[in-house]
Amino acid sequence: MRIGAWRLGLLILLGLALAGGALARAGSGQDPDTPESLRAEAFEAAQWAIVSDAADALAKVSARFAEGDDALGQLAERRERLIQRRDALEREVEGLYAQDTPSARERRRILSRSYEQTLAELGEVDAEIQESFPAFAELTSPRALSVTETQALLNPDEALLLVFVNPEATYVWGITSDRIEWARAADLGEAALTASVDRLRASLTTAGARSDPTLDPALFAGRPVRAYDRAEAYRLYTSLIQPVEGIFAGHSTLITVVSGPLTTLPLAALVTAPPVGEDTAPEALATTEWLIDRYALATLPSVSSLKALRCHLAADEDRHPGCPARLTGGDGRRAMLTGDRLPLVAFGAPVLTGTPEPAARGAPDADGILGEGQLADVEKLRALPDLPGARAELMALGRIYPKGVVRIGAAATETAVRKTDTDLLSEARFVVFSTHGLMAGASFAEPGLVLTPPGTATAEDDGYLTASEAAGLRLNADFVVLSACNTAASDGRPGGEGLSGLARAFFYAGARSILVSHWEVSDQATTALITGTFAGLDRTPGNRAVALQGAMREVRADRRWQHPAYWAAFTLVGTPS
Template identity: 65%
Template sequence: MTIARIARCLASVVALAAVFAANPAPAGQESHAALRAEAYEAAQWAIASDAADALARVSARFAQGDDALGRLAEERESLIGRRDRLERELERLYASDDAGALADRARVRTAWEGTVERLRAVDADIEARFPAYSELTSPRALSLAETQALLGPDEGLLLVLVNPEATYVWGLSRDRVEWARAETLGDAAMTEAVKQLRASLTSVGGVRGQAVDPILFAGPQATPFDRATAHRLYTELVRPVEAAFDGKTTLISVVTGALTALPLSVLTTSAPTGSDAAPEALAPTPWLIDRYALATLPSVSSLEALRCHLVADPALRSPGCPPRRGGVARRDRPEGAPLHLVAFGAPLLTGEPRDATRGAPAADDVMRDGRLADVGKLRALPSLPGSKLELETLKTRYPDALVRIGREATERAVRADDADALSRARFVVFSTHGLMAGSAAAEPGLVMTPPDQASEADDGYLSASEAAQLRLDAEFVVLSACNTAASDGRPGGEGLSGLARAFFYAGARSVMVSHWEVSDAATTTLITSAFADLDDNRAGDPGVRARALQAGIRAVRAERRWAHPAYWAAFTLVGEPG
């Protein structure tokens, strides 16, 4: 986070404190409403994230075409990735006592300085030659009126800002605005509540007192899900502003702090009855996902990026979009026939699928020197039979699809051989292991079939920076793997970063990501059911992708053994709900 952004965030906290301290309003209700509207905009500065920046950059690139600007924008992103990798390598070298570290530090420092200098030159070139692009990529806060104009008739938006002393909440629809202050949910209390809930979502293996199904999870018995805490979050964060969503079917959320690590689908809308450990009590529990199809955004301004600039047909822009800015031109569509689906997964791995989850070690564990993966360690990861079934089912559903399974699911195929097909795909699916970012130079990424020998072109690991270089025009990217929602999955870290940010930059309108290790079998049911629902609804219908995820979750929950939310709640739709 830059110093400028930190300053904006601090300013927003001061503004919020001033607004909510003015109660009752000194100049009447109208003045109080104006102050709350100012606070709504101030809150957005505190929520700005790298994922939001990625959406802004790709929307601007899309709006202005793929000529000289496109090349400069791609070079800029590549330089940013290289700068960040070199900074991580420098941190590692400065912490090393190795005798050769001094020489390596000098070499890497020189490379870093050259990269930063080139980045400055590219930024200056873009600013001088394409001022409209710079304007489009400048983060800005939307007013209440601007936000309402961008929402559909069946949509609501929930904005949640977690501050040290309290949490501030806004609920919006086209015709109504509500606000609330959760006094007892400051940052520390929110973090503790989310940690408590995640503890029971990341260690499931069955239901306490019941036999463990060996094809799902192995290991300890499940931790009963704390429905009381989940209901408390609903009553303090959603219910006070829910009047704004009355009659709406889709709810878009923008959250911060620890909430970025918790899917809102696990919030319960009524006080729990019965034992949390009993399947007969869990199964009929009413969840927020029953009430709304859910999607999340990295920022409120992402609505404008998705609905005004990342739209292939200008006629389909939201009626609430601002007028086109000067110098805007449409980019050419990829040549060749469009494809329904391009998918990769079920890599050839030799490990026994003993725990049947799509989890794996942190990326540090499989990276050798921070650049290339250890193909032996990748190959030893557990195989994923459910992933193969998932992709075969999707291939049957879309006969024109390009589906790479097993030996064909390579990094080289993704980045080179099938790059053109990827650029023409409506849906893109990766069904494999996902690795979280490590503490050193390792990036989050997706495991592909390892080659015999690692190279820059193919080391069996599609990292976030490599994914960002793909050219996509996809409505929907599904990362059917574990831990793809955030950089490290920890409450309080920046959410929706890493892989999600990379695929947004590559051109995705929405990305389905997971928050923890997912059951191979349950995920197969969820993904195939979600795509079946997509086919049953018309493309372009409002909320169609959010409803597809909702349908997939219902299909998983239909099986009594999967009543625990660890099986069905891991996935979140980020981006355009449909």
């Protein structure tokens, strides 16, 4: 089922109009177009309109776990490889149409034949899955959740915020286990909201302005800092959250599902009270009231991801009481992870030779490190700045989890991740990568994570763990932390597909929640944030959102790091606990 944006807008306008006036009833029957029925239909319609690669990845991996069958796993992996091949062939054939030469036409003919063959193979695999594993087919095409189903999956302390951005306006729903509210932000259509998010991100990230070093929040170091536009952050809060916030009273955790430009802006950086004084005043940030102070925050790729994570990606004893009965009798691989689990497997602080000046965990996009073919150039990787903060972060995690496995420096290799430590990774509760993160390039270069480069690049180890290679891992992790730059989006730019790229890859690998960043992050501040989050997890086991909330407060308490560029970059994607 798909529904047009115009239909969704009409549903909401009708519902709001009916809610504001007297509603006529015919006889003793209930009019089907009540505010309640229209609101419920619009809530589901908005979910269909928000399509996310990360949500698709969660659906696929939840289906594998729900079936718990090795034969299905092999079919699912084959299906994913065929889909990737199909997409790559499509891109290459399209590129060849711009080249009207005999060799290009011949190459196009050969690739078109391969494309048709790939489609045929994909059809055969889909037919086999449909016949042998009908539950997988159902789970990989999840439907929108109703209001009642959503409410059943929320914990008593949780509320859910759904924000759908339309060309003419933005629509918002607030839901708790027993209440629902909705509103329309008429002055925030897609263009207006994009402009607002761009203004806020301009003081948070160097994206699009790398030629001006004064805009680099990770390297403030005495340089002029652009003041954070607190009035704009407050305006977004009053338009998008405040209208439905009345039902959130008494709820300490807010789960968000957003679309459009909001996928590139962590809501933690919204302001909940009218700003006092000038933004440039020394005490301005210290006295500001932030949304993260009011709620522990987590975001989901879609509302249906709540069901995937709490019902299908959980062993029987961990399933939410609001889950329906399992589609099959199998309990998947998560059932095998009972008793003591390996608490942590972490990789990072690779051996690099670049000068570790007040460094950020980022670099130019992945095109800049490409070598021959699709392999990374190991010398270009090796020349990236060293990350002493990442080293300190991993050593601190090793002290918090003495029974964990931490690979630092020469031990943090792609070979370790993809071969020698694969069994450990599949058993770990927490998985951490603390290193440089690279955004996708303009060519076919994928986003990825930098590890210690080998002497010579090979297909098995070129020192660069790409998104597709990460998707090939097999995890059972409750929490994966990508302690690097720009790990939230496929291209790191506003307007791109939110929560794709590396996030999608690690969801597909089996993570239940991921910590990702939205811009170039400070090495030192990130060290404090990540170690603080895990220290909080040690104090409040299982509550990832609360642990991150506490760590943000601690980082912000340091006068050097009061600007949200330091503490607000990371977002928890997945269930909060």
